[in-house]
Amino acid sequence: MLTPIEKILFILLALVSAGFTIHGFKTIIDTIRKGRPAPELKNIPGSLVKAAITVLFQRTIFKARKALSAVHLGLFFGLITYAFVNLFDVMEGLIPNFDLTYSGKHIAPPAWTVPLINAYNLISDVMSVFLLIAITVFLVRRFIVKDKALTYRENVLLNPKVKAGGQARDSLIVGVFVIMHVTAHVLSQAFRLTEGADPFMPFASFLNSLFGASEVGVHVAWWVSLGWVMFIIPYLSRSKHTHFFMAPVNLGLAKQNPRGQLDPAIPLKVIDGRKYDPGAKVITDLAWKRILDAYACVQCNRCQDVCPANFYGRPLSPSALEVNKRYLLKEATFGSHPDLLQAPLTETVISPEAVWSCTTCYACVRVCPVGNEPMADIVDIRRRMLIDGFEIDSGVQTALQSLATNGNWMGKGKRLRGRWAKEMEFPVKNASEEPVEYLWFVGDTASFDERVIPNTKMVARIFHQAGLDFGILYQNESNAGNDVRRVGEEGLFEQLVEQNMAAFGKAQFQRIVTTDPHSFNTLKNEYPQFGGKFEVKHYTVTLLKLFEEGKLTIKNKLSHYKVTFHDPCYLGRYNGGFTAPRKLLELLGVEFHEMPRNCENSFCCGAGGGQIWMGKVAPGERPAENRIKEALSTFQSHPSDKKQLFIVTCPKDMIMYSDAVKTTGNEGKIEVRDIIQLVAEAVGVEEVSQIVG
Amino acid sequence: MNIVVAIKHIPSIADDLPVKGNNVDFDSVDFVLNEWDEHSIEQAVLIKEAVGGTVTVVGVDLIGELDNALHLALAKGADKVVKITADDPAADSHQQAKWLAEAIKGMGADMVFAGVQASNDIDGQIGPMIAAYLDMPYIGGTSAIEVSGSTATVSKEFPGGVGMKYAVTLPFVAGVQSAPKPPRYAPVSKVRQMAQTATVEKVAPSGEASSGLAFKKMAPPVVTGHAEMIEGSPKEVAAKIVELLKSRGLA
Ligand code: SF4
Numbered sequence: 019m020l021t022p023i024e025k026i027l028f029i030l031l032a033l034v035s036a037g038f039t040i041h042g043f044k045t046i047i048d049t050i051r052k053g054r055p056a057p058e059l060k061n062i063p064g065s066l067v068k069a070a071i072t073v074l075f076q077r078t079i080f081k082a083r084k085a086l087s088a089v090h091l092g093l094f095f096g097l098i099t100y101a102f103v104n105l106f107d108v109m110e111g112l113i114p115n116f117d118l119t120y121s122g123k124h125i126a127p128p129a130w131t132v133p134l135i136n137a138y139n140l141i142s143d144v145m146s147v148f149l150l151i152a153i154t155v156f157l158v159r160r161f162i163v164k165d166k167a168l169t170y171r172e173n174v175l176l177n178p179k180v181k182a183g184g185q186a187r188d189s190l191i192v193g194v195f196v197i198m199h200v201t202a203h204v205l206s207q208a209f210r211l212t213e214g215a216d217p218f219m220p221f222a223s224f225l226n227s228l229f230g231a232s233e234v235g236v237h238v239a240w241w242v243s244l245g246w247v248m249f250i251i252p253y254l255s256r257s258k259h260t261h262f263f264m265a266p267v268n269l270g271l272a273k274q275n276p277r278g279q280l281d282p283a284i285p286l287k288v289i290d291g292r293k294y295d296p297g298a299k300v301i302t303d304l305a306w307k308r309i310l311d312a313y314a315c316v317q318c319n320r321c322q323d324v325c326p327a328n329f330y331g332r333p334l335s336p337s338a339l340e341v342n343k344r345y346l347l348k349e350a351t352f353g354s355h356p357d358l359l360q361a362p363l364t365e366t367v368i369s370p371e372a373v374w375s376c377t378t379c380y381a382c383v384r385v386c387p388v389g390n391e392p393m394a395d396i397v398d399i400r401r402r403m404l405i406d407g408f409e410i411d412s413g414v415q416t417a418l419q420s421l422a423t424n425g426n427w428m429g430k431g432k433r434l435r436g437r438w439a440k441e442m443e444f445p446v447k448n449a450s451e452e453p454v455e456y457l458w459f460v461g462d463t464a465s466f467d468e469r470v471i472p473n474t475k476m477v478a479r480i481f482h483q484a485g486l487d488f489g490i491l492y493q494n495e496s497n498a499g500n501d502v503r504r505v506g507e508e509g510l511f512e513q514l515v516e517q518n519m520a521a522f523g524k525a526q527f528q529r530i531v532t533t534d535p536h537s538f539n540t541l542k543n544e545y546p547q548f549g550g551k552f553e554v555k556h557y558t559v560t561l562l563k564l565f566e567e568g569k570l571t572i573k574n575k576l577s578h579y580k581v582t583f584h585d586p587c588y589l590g591r592y593n594g595g596f597t598a599p600r601k602l603l604e605l606l607g608v609e610f611h612e613m614p615r616n617c618e619n620s621f622c623c624g625a626g627g628g629q630i631w632m633g634k635v636a637p638g639e640r641p642a643e644n645r646i647k648e649a650l651s652t653f654q655s656h657p658s659d660k661k662q663l664f665i666v667t668c669p670k671d672m673i674m675y676s677d678a679v680k681t682t683g684n685e686g687k688i689e690v691r692d693i694i695q696l697v698a699e700a701v702g703v704e705e706v707s708q709i710v711g
Numbered sequence: 712m713n714i715v716v717a718i719k720h721i722p723s724i725a726d727d728l729p730v731k732g733n734n735v736d737f738d739s740v741d742f743v744l745n746e747w748d749e750h751s752i753e754q755a756v757l758i759k760e761a762v763g764g765t766v767t768v769v770g771v772d773l774i775g776e777l778d779n780a781l782h783l784a785l786a787k788g789a790d791k792v793v794k795i796t797a798d799d800p801a802a803d804s805h806q807q808a809k810w811l812a813e814a815i816k817g818m819g820a821d822m823v824f825a826g827v828q829a830s831n832d833i834d835g836q837i838g839p840m841i842a843a844y845l846d847m848p849y850i851g852g853t854s855a856i857e858v859s860g861s862t863a864t865v866s867k868e869f870p871g872g873v874g875m876k877y878a879v880t881l882p883f884v885a886g887v888q889s890a891p892k893p894p895r896y897a898p899v900s901k902v903r904q905m906a907q908t909a910t911v912e913k914v915a916p917s918g919e920a921s922s923g924l925a926f927k928k929m930a931p932p933v934v935t936g937h938a939e940m941i942e943g944s945p946k947e948v949a950a951k952i953v954e955l956l957k958s959r960g961l962a
């Protein structure tokens with residue numbers, strides 16, 4: 019179709035375009051390689067195939083924003099179709115007489131290809147329309163409706179270029195490209211229809227009925243359509259739309275070890291004998307995968323939507339972190355500021371206050387459609403800040419100092435840890451002295467906090483009643499270190515692990531049980547890396563088993579309660595412990611209603627990752643308060659005069675939510691209870707009142 | 712600038728304090744660094760960071776476990792640590808001051824800091840006594856110390872929001888109430904690294920002194936009354952308070 023001069027021009031243009039594209043991606047790959055070693059991945063081809071399937075069905079994006087995701091799915095298939103469309107368009111341009119209109123009759127194709135050609139014509143024609151609609155939806159969303167989800171809070175640190183609307187410009191360019199490219203392609207098809215409508219090209223035929231056929235038109239439209247492509251492909255490597263290419267790669271190389279296992283502060287794999295300081299100060303201190311994250315990021319802000327710290331008005335936005343990283347990398351590699359690679363992350367991508375606002379709830383990582391881990395960056399930045407002597411919150415410091423000396427964060431002496439057990443009406447075995455089947459790892463809050471101890475005692479009573487052979491470590495237990503590690507104090511974490519491993523070594527037990535999801539997480543997912551070889555159970559699982567084995571039986575059904583349940587991050591999202599608590603509630607016979615944000619999508623109480631230690635409390639509606647309101651509005655849609663309960667399965671939640679009920683003025687309307695209190699009522703075990711004196 | 716910080720190891724009160732005879736049961740109690748000493752270490756390191764010099768931390772090893780505190784001091788920025796191997800958990804502040812002064816004498820200190828007091832005896836004597844033994848001036852209750860040349864500007868805070876600044880000529884001894892910034896956090900990895908690599912210099916105790924005081928009896932305080940929590944809505948609570956006050960003839 020093209021004239022010889024046009025062909026030469028096109029080939030030259032294609033070569034230039036390819037040159038820029040190769041340069042773009044080489045720069046990206048070189049930059050990613052500047053990162054530190056990441057934990058080894060197994061079976062990379064397998065994961066890549068899995069990722070390709072995930073991408074094909076766009077599975078991960080449907081975790082949130084269902085309607086927009088459906089539009090994105092269309093866009094995605096449209097663009098895939100267009101990869102073929104462009105290929106055939108090029109062939110039409112370069113190969114004389116190559117023309118697929120009218121079932122390809124001008125090239126006299128073999129009979130068996132005719133249905134294929136028809137299908138191709140129909141699909142590309144319909145997809146063109148769909149693409150135009152989909153892209154219009156996205157452009158309307160960004161530029162006319164101005165969806166707030168695409169903006170950032172005032173107090174969030176943003177790269178100046180992002181502030182100046184760099185992302186919008188990118189979207190506009192790509193949006194205009196898609197519209198012009200697709201329109202030009204369809205027009206070129208329409209102009210080609212010299213013999214009237216082609217039944218397999220309804221849209222092009224419609225345009226043909228308006229504009230007729232035109233030889234010049236075919237050439238102009240062809241050049242507009244493919245000229246754009248030659249420009250946009252190299253541009254993509256420099257814009258936010260690199261996610262077209264990098265997102266599938268990132269998904270294929272996504273975290274393989276358990277969610278609850280943080281990557282070490284210093285890479286385990288050492289390359290060329292390089293020495294690393296713990297954590298990250300500048301961007302190249304991050305693992306290469308964290309740099310890849312920035313290129314894979316769609317900048318969709320889904321992570322920001324689910325971030326409890328962001329909700330609470332804190333200056334933290336996980337997406338801003340990724341976007342800032344991306345712009346920093348762009349200015350350092352494609353721009354003229356290579357020095358930015360050595361700029362402190364706390365000045366360029368995330369403010370120190372934001373770093374310390376993260377609850378490590380994992381919601382951002384869970385929701386991210388491309389497998390990014392903004393939380394991992396935050397923990398690495400904390401690690402280095404601690405080593406570099408950055409001034410930390412006084413409450414966190416007090417907690418850490420107490421953990422280093424006393425093994426708990428509450429400033430209590432070691433010997434006081436088992437005091438609650440000594441007050442019991444039956445002896446609680448000391449697992450350091452006699453063998454037990456279940457080693458109960460009690461944790462700090464359940465051991466020391468006066469508000470939680472009644473529940474701790476109730477757990478002991480129920481275990482005792484069920485004939486469970488259990489014991490505790492008394493003063494030999496230390497904090498498990500889950501939140502210590504997430505605050506970035508890797509050295510202290512290791513010290514605590516050593517202390518606990520020594521205590522476990524002296525005890526004889528078959529498995530560990532704990533009421534504390536935080537201890538549960540690190541014992542289960544991180545201690546194995548330090549030689550821990552034990553099974554760890556959350557008490558909800560153990561309780562369920564005791565019921566199933568008939569060792570606990572329900573005497574009173576609790577149908578007079580209307581309850582909802584909060585999934586603790588470290589039990590639910592991190593470790594998938596969704597069913598045991600729900601099954602227990604079903605057994606207990608309560609009226610159960612699920613809150614809108616449940617299971618994987620549960621909303622953090624705001625206490626994790628060291629937040630509970632913070633001395634300073636920021637103003638604004640706290641996540642826990644918002645959660646109580648969510649529970650109440652859930653109950654509102656099921657009115658009755660039953661007593662309304664908010665059920666928790668985490669000692670920290672007991673404190674967070676009891677406070678939140680008070681601060682929101684909802685006492686009397688809703689009561690926070692540990693599931694053990696319901697179990698006790700149902701099996702008929704009563705609180706033994708203590709004589710306080 | 713040569714700064715010496717005299718520290719004190721004291722029984723921890725994180726646990727219930729065990730009592731044996733008429734003193735603390737030293738065998739079943741943990742020892743920790745005196746809280747005010749954390750401030751004097753911080754103050755010394757801040758001066759070193761501002762004008763250069765060395766910080767030497769010296770303490771009496773009462774139970775053979777002072778190393779932990781000394782490693783912590785190193786991790787926070789001290790350059791040298793010295794322990795006086797006394798092995799006498801009951802040594803009082805006068806005795807400790809004497810031992811410390813003897814150890815510090817030959818160090819050529821420009822400034823000696825001690826925590827203004829310690830929570831085990833609250834007699835605030837170590838600083839003044841070291842000053843007396845070393846024949847140096849003493850200034851206690853400092854909240855900030857800045858050095859320029861051979862003079863230090865020492866700030867003190869008084870009740871009622873009154874502050875005062877003193878110009879003090881070096882050398883001198885200061886009883887540190889607080890450092891101008893909260894004592895820094897020493898990451899455990901650094902402390903452990905110090906424990907593996909640093910050397911703790913040992914000095915034998917020399918000299919004798921005594922406060923002349925003897926313990927007559929030590930016992931946990933007797934609980935004489937307890938707080939009563941009034942529960943209910945603010946209105947109900949207010950009503951109950953009024954009732955209570957009336958019943959006690961106060962309203
Ligand atoms: S882990 Fe949770 S709090 Fe931290 S950035 Fe992600 S969503 Fe926000």
Ligand code: SF4
Pocket residue numbers: 314315316317318319320321322336337340385386387388389390392
């Ligand atoms: S990190 Fe993931 S969820 Fe967050 S903006 Fe980027 S792509 Fe979206």
